[in-house]
Amino acid sequence: MNRFRTLAAVAAAAVSLSGAALVAGPGSPASAAGDPVVGKQVLDLLCSAQGGTPFFTPMTISRCQEARARDGFQLEQLICEGLLGGTFESVSSPGRPSRVNWFCFHGPVAS
Secondary structure (H helix, E strand, O other), rough: OOOHHHHOOOOOOOOHHHHHHHHHHHOHHHOOOHHHHHHHOOOOOOOHHOOOOEEEOOOEEEEEEEOOOOOOOOOHHHHHHHHHHEEEEEEEOOOOOOEEEEEEEOOOOOO
């Protein structure tokens, strides 16, 4: 039941973040990208909900280490790329094959 409450809170925060971008309207800075502070909080909550550990790094909006990979990371990618204007990347955890480390980088990242 606790996990359900956590996911419900995360979903509400994500909807709130997307609503803020829509209300701001076209041409405003919020329509191009959401507030990175709120976005980071939502991504950190999603990380914790999947058993991962959020980490702060100056190079990323959000970083999650050792998250369970079974459900995928579509919501995290949508928040990172769609609302925050970042680039989402994920890699398998070297020590635990069923776990993933993911990153939401500031802006577009050159390959």
